[in-house]
Each structure stands twice: as structure tokens, then as C-alpha cells.
Amino acid sequence: MATQDLGATPAVAVLGGGVMGGTLVAALRTGGWPGDRLTVADQDAGRAAALADEHGARTAGNRDAAASADVVLLAVKPDVVPAVLADMAPVLRDGALVVSVAAGVPLRVYEDALPAGTPVVRVMPNTPALIGKGASAIAPGRAAGDEHLALVERMLAATGLVERVAEKHLDAVTALSGSGPAYAFYVIDALAEAGVLLGLPRDLASRLAVATVEGAAAMVAQTGDHPVVLRERVSSPGGTTVAGVAALDAHAVRAGLVAGVRAAAERSRELGAG
Ligand SMILES: NC(=O)C1=CN([C@@H]2O[C@H](COP(=O)(O)OP(=O)(O)OC[C@H]3O[C@@H](n4cnc5c(N)ncnc54)[C@H](OP(=O)(O)O)[C@@H]3O)[C@@H](O)[C@H]2O)C=CC1
Numbered sequence: 116m117a118t119q120d121l122g123a124t125p126a127v128a129v130l131g132g133g134v135m136g137g138t139l140v141a142a143l144r145t146g147g148w149p150g151d152r153l154t155v156a157d158q159d160a161g162r163a164a165a166l167a168d169e170h171g172a173r174t175a176g177n178r179d180a181a182a183s184a185d186v187v188l189l190a191v192k193p194d195v196v197p198a199v200l201a202d203m204a205p206v207l208r209d210g211a212l213v214v215s216v217a218a219g220v221p222l223r224v225y226e227d228a229l230p231a232g233t234p235v236v237r238v239m240p241n242t243p244a245l246i247g248k249g250a251s252a253i254a255p256g257r258a259a260g261d262e263h264l265a266l267v268e269r270m271l272a273a274t275g276l277v278e279r280v281a282e283k284h285l286d287a288v289t290a291l292s293g294s295g296p297a298y299a300f301y302v303i304d305a306l307a308e309a310g311v312l313l314g315l316p317r318d319l320a321s322r323l324a325v326a327t328v329e330g331a332a333a334m335v336a337q338t339g340d341h342p343v344v345l346r347e348r349v350s351s352p353g354g355t356t357v358a359g360v361a362a363l364d365a366h367a368v369r370a371g372l373v374a375g376v377r378a379a380a381e382r383s384r385e386l387g388a389g
């Protein structure tokens with residue numbers, strides 16, 4: 116199989132212009148990817164056109180987009196992946212890289228459907244990628260080398276943290292950071308609602324909840340201290356925080372979060388089973 120010139124700016128086709136496809140198109144453009152090296156396809160042509168217009172990209176159908184791309188980025192739902200692969204396999208350029216963000220779908224599904232030797236990289240991003248605060252993990256298929264991982268990292272340069280992992284970790288990554296923003300939004304909403312319950316104006320409660328979660332996350336990142344150590348520093352003996360944390364424990368909030376992440380990982384495995 117020929118090798119694409121991955122050193123220049125490869126032509127990228129994004130198949131699926133929904134939440135994550137749109138996020139990645141925006142991140143590519145923010146990272147300096149030229150609009151004329153981006154093609155967007157979606158089964159809803161109007162959605163593809165709106166996304167392409169917003170970012171100065173082109174549109175095409177799945178097949179045409181894939182046929183002219185050096186990198187085909189799949190951002191369709193997991194159950195749609197097999198049909199999209201079957202459609203694009205005959206037209207894929209020699210050496211083209213296939214990247215997919217679909218939750219759960221194993222690398223072997225792509226490798227079995229595409230021409231032998233096609234390099235495939237799975238990515239599990241999350242929605243804060245839109246503002247450069249994302250957390251993504253990338254895992255290579257059998258034919259994907261360091262140059263392909265480096266290219267995917269280049270594509271994700273404007274999204275935030277990118278970690279290389281083995282595929283066996285992707286269900287856990289999906290459950291933790293892929294779905295994770297939803298848990299954080301859930302916590303922020305609950306904290307703000309509790310403030311309202313205690314009589315704070317809603318907008319004030321919301322600003323305090325957001326700043327508190329943002330500040331706590333930044334403190335873990337910047338100090339490198341373990342969250343337990345930082346929690347102890349907030350907790351004066353006999354004070355308000357130990358009373359609050361004891362109530363969280365009594366309501367099994369920690370166990371609930373662990374159960375939530377485990378349930379999401381299980382669902383990721385189910386999605387992969389087809
Ligand atoms: N949202 C997130 O936070 C994350 C999502 N992902 C993954 O990203 C993928 C997309 O998810 P998300 O963006 O949320 O979903 P969306 O439903 O927002 O986007 C999927 C898009 O693909 C379109 N589509 C459906 N069938 C086809 C087809 N055959 N060819 C081209 N486009 C098609 C859909 O159109 P229509 O709506 O008409 O069906 C829709 O516009 C999933 O595999 C998911 O696992 C990964 C990490 C995080």
C-alpha cells in the first residue's frame with residue numbers, strides 16, 4: 116500500500132456533521148487547518164452545508180468525500196459505522212488514514228471492512244474540545260504507526276489534552292472522559308440548585324458553582340496534590356465541610372459516581388458488540 120504524504124496538510128473528510136463532527140471541524144479550523152483541506156458529509160445535506168459554510172469547508176456525499184481524502188474522520192453513531200465503511204471501502208485512497216470517534220466500535224471492525232493494511236486510529240474525545248479544554252485518548256490499529264498517531268495529534272492540537280492509549284483502555288476512557296462532561300454538568304447543576312434551595316438568587320448560585328468546580332479542577336492540575344489532600348485542607352475540624360462530606364457519603368455519592376462510570380463502560384462494550 117502506498118504511503119500518503121502526511122507531512123503537508125492532508126485533505127480531511129469528516130463523515131457525520133453532528134455534535135462531535137462539528138466540534139472537530141471547529142477544532143481543526145482553530146488549529147489552523149485550511150478550510151479548503153476540509154470536506155464535511157452528513158446524511159442531512161443541509162446540516163453538512165451549514166457546518167461547511169461556518170468554517171469555510173466544502174461538502175460532498177460520504178463516498179465522494181472519502182474518495183478524495185487523505186484522512187477520513189468518522190463521526191457518525193456507532194450503529195451507522197458498518198454501513199459507512201462498506202460504502203467508502205471501494206473508493207478509499209491507497210494509504211489513507213481512517214480515524215473514528217465512534218464509542219465502543221473496535222478497531223477490528225474497521226480493519227475487517229477496509230482494504231488490507233489501512234491505517235486506523237480510534238479517538239475518544241469529549242465536548243469541551245470545542246473550547247480547547249477537551250480530553251481525548253487515541254489508540255492505533257495494526258497498520259497505524261507513529262506518523263499516523265502524530266498526524267491525529269496534529270489534528271487534535273486545538274482540542275486540549277491528548278493521550279495515547281492501548282485500545283483495551285478505550286471503554287474506560289469513554290466512560291470517564293468521553294461521557295465525563297455530562298457528570299460534571301450534572302454536579303454543577305446540582306450544586307447550583309442546592310444554592311437556590313438555600314435562598315441564593317439563581318444566577319449567583321450558578322456563577323458560584325461554576326467557579327468552584329473550575330477552581331477545584333485547576334487546583335488539582337496546578338498543585339499536583341492528591342484531591343484527598345486538597346479536600347482535607349478545606350475541612351476544618353468540626354466545621355462545615357466535614358459535615359457536608361459526611362452527608363455526601365451517607366447518600367453514597369462517591370459510590371454513585373463509580374457506578375455511573377462503570378455503567379457507561381458497560382454500555383460502551385455493548386455498543387462495540389453491535
Ligand atoms: N457527543 C459526544 O460527546 C461524543 C460523541 N462521540 C461519538 O461521536 C459519534 C457521533 O456522535 P454525536 O456527534 O454525538 O452524534 P450526532 O447525532 O450529533 O451526529 C451524528 C451525525 O451523523 C449523521 N449521520 C447519520 N447517518 C449518517 C450517514 N450514513 N452518513 C453521514 N452522516 C450520517 C447524523 O444525522 P441524523 O441526525 O440525521 O441521523 C448526525 O448529523 C458517535 O459515534 C459517538 O459515540 C465520541 C465522544 C464524545
Ligand SMILES: O=C(O)[C@@H]1CCC=N1
Nearest residue numbers: 218289290293294295
Ligand atoms: O454518549 C455517548 O455514547 C457518546 C460517547 C461518549 C460521549 N458521548
